[in-house]
Amino acid sequence: MSRRLTNREIANRFDEIALYLRAQDVAFKPQAFEVAAEGIRSLSEELVDLYKRCGKKCVDDIPGIGKSLADKIIEAITTGHMKEDNELKKKFPFDMLGITQIPDVGPKTALLLYKHLHVKTLTQLERAAKTGKIAGLPHLGTSSQRNILRGIQFLKGGQGRRIIHEALPYARLIVDSLKKIHGITHLDIAGSLRRRKETIGDIDLIATTSKPADLAHAFVRLPQIERVIEQGPTKIAVRYKNGMAGDLLILPPDEYGAALVHFTGSREHNILLRERAKRRGLKLSEHGLFKAEKRITNRTEKQVYASLGLQEIPPEMRVGSDEVDRAAQKKIPSLIAYGALKGDLQVQTNWSDGDASIEQMAQVAKAIGLSYLAVTDHTQSLTIAHGLDEKRLLAQGKEIDKINKKLKGFRILKSTECDIKKDGSLDLKDEALKTLDLVCVSIHSNRAMKKNEMTQRIIHALKHPLVNIFFHPTGRIVNVRDGYEVDMDLIIKVAKQYGVALEVNGSQRLDLHEGYVRQALEAGVKLVVNSDAHSPEQFANLEYGLAQARRGWAKKVDVLNTKTVTEFLRSLSS
DNA sequence: GCCGTTTTCGGCCCGACTGTTTTCAGTCG
Structure with missing residues (x-):
């Protein structure tokens, strides 16, 4: 018998399957695999042990996992193989997970690179970019080629997710230097940092101001910023000198609550909120909670949650599992406060x-x-x-x-x-x-x-x-x-x-x-x-x-x- | 492939930005 697969390995396989499906424009299925992968990663028990302890029912009970994916998991933990993944790998024999780690390279681009240039690995992709073979492919020009090369260098530098101990003080430094700028009404850390995850990929900031141009001007000139990756009227993406990526979202003051919810995430949590809004005939985006064209409320996060019939959910709990259900039942616990230790x-x-x-x-x-x-x-x-x-x-x-x-x-x-x-x-x-x-x-x-x-x-x-x-x-x-x-x-x-x-x-x-x-x-x-x-x-x-x-x-x-x-x-x- | 306060079929979150484009596809969060 082959070695049994761990949770991390199974979650990675599911993510890989999702990418193969996305590359082929398959609708809806990819998301199901991604949600399931997330659900598996958040388990504290190994699936092998869970299955041994209480069988298929407990596997099926994991949020986002239904009958079909439960079978795939059981196949993986009993045989060490996953047939669907193996078949897709045969059809697309390239390093989909690795190549899509490059910023701005998704499954479609990875597939295109394989089809046209037979690029299978990051090393081969780097060689293709350096020899100028990428520019000229459909939808790819010299800018894309340069960005891919830069992305590979970034990955090589091992600049992955940073531990919160490093990211939070750095982000607070940036917030402190921006707070002095005239016109700002709110300036907050959002994203995974606000949720206080163990490791942080991006430093996400959100600001509301009466003078957006002033803030944008000051932000891109901060000494901590290495370079500006993209800049629109409401969103600026940058690379900081410590190697981390970051976004700043700039919005008018009356969009604060909904924007903070949106930009705090998690992505999965947002999806649950938006689905809930939709079921109630509403629409939630970073601009507000809307009924038809009319904005209902969005001054504070609490109002947004309340309008969805929910208790306010602390950022640390917004992971996209059962917290929204608990909030609907008014069963959100009163979490230990940050100053509570004696x-x-x-x-x-x-x-x-x-x-x-x-x-x-x-x-x-x-x-x-x-x-x-x-x-x-x-x-x-x-x-x-x-x-x-x-x-x-x-x-x-x-x-x-x-x-x-x-x-x-x-x-x-x-x-x-x-x-x-x-x-x-x-x-x-x-x-x-x-x-x-x-x-x-x-x-x-x-x-x-x-x-x-x-x-x-x-x-x-x-x-x-x-x-x-x-x-x-x-x-x-x-x-x-x-x-x-x-x-x-x-x-x-x-x-x-x-x-x-x-x-x-x-x-x-x-x-x-x-x-x-x-x-x-x-x-x-x-x-x-x-x-x-x-x-x-x-x-x-x-x-x-x-x-x-x-x-x-x-x-x-x-x-x-x-x-x-x-x-x-x-x-x-x- | 999952799921249900419109529940076993028919839906499935939403918007911003870039690059390569003459109207949009791909990626990201």
Whole structure:
């Protein structure tokens, strides 16, 4: 039997099929494949496991997947093949997914390049562009040829999606320099950045102004802009100097609400809203919500949603799955607010691999409005990080006592990021762990274990009576590596049973991801949101952790470090 | 190929911009 396909592979196959169909001008089907691909990507469980657990019905229940696509998925996960994709590949033997990664090159252009020039790969396409073979083909001239070459260079530079930690501060810099311009009434970050996705492809901005020409003039002259890609009266597309692409939408002030909805997306969410509008005899676009030719309302997002019979949906929830249905039933949860945290429960200091002292970290935490902090330095088996043994841990406890006496209105908690060893035992003796206010555990070594072994290793640790929190539970790092193989279904069940909280880590790990956040909350597991700061400026990670929690529909009550330190410590012992 | 507050057939989101064009196709979000 062939290797079974993963969710990512199946989603990519569906996208590829959609492109082949689009190239042939097939109506409606492509969208169905794309919606299904998106639905598969948002799953937290592997389809192989889902199918094993509850059969075809659960596959069919995934939004956007009907009988026919369910069969294709089952074929893929049981045989390792997808007949339709293989047949299309035979008919169109070129790298459709790769070539359509080039900006402005879609399925039709890719097919045309194959038919006329037999271009199968990005390398062959680059050669064709360099030797001037593209200009002169139907609908393609010298500008297209130049753009294709530029697009290939862009791809080669690895300038793909950036982590939000990099994109959001950059976007805020641009917003700050534009805000001073006369006539602006609104200026906001939109797109995937406003939805606080983990990774960001484009920096999308939206502005309303009484003087559109002034804004456009100032925008294209910003020092951050590398070049202007396209410029119309309402939309300017640019490439920023950090390699990211971006759009600025400029609209008159009375179109703000609908425009913000439109430009925030997601694309799938917009489609759901517009379909809903249509069913109600209305039309929704970025210019407003219309009944016949008459604009109904669009001053604020809230009005747009209300006119569609919906609760306002927070940007982080606008992914195009079940959020619109929930809004129709008035069941949108009140998400945890960005300022809701009272403590940070994962901080490394210069006792292990952090840059700053305990007191420095505490002072900064206090300055940004927190009232407690757990010091969680690494433990001895992590020698590369100068992990603490029992003796140093006790010494650290004494130092924390001293600093706590000096601090007013702030408390440092004694803790640890204790390594879970290969056999599931902890890296420090119980006598030492008992001196701490709370015990946190995580995996840093032997990541390549078999799924079942890794799961048992973690479960063994979670059952330890002193363990309170499991840090970065899946071990993934965004844009760097996937997590280790682990049965998160089971981990979540065990966490619930033994009262262990799971971390939403706000560093570049962003672990748990939002699918598991939702799953954990549905199972009644408590969460903590932490910075994993190794230096004072990394407390900024708390915002990204909160964004991640919000995308997983977390409420304030679900997150333990929204409590006061007294309530928090009490919740650990209960 | 999916889906249902017009539900098992007959629909399927909407507009802006570019390039190569004399009226539009392709791409993007």
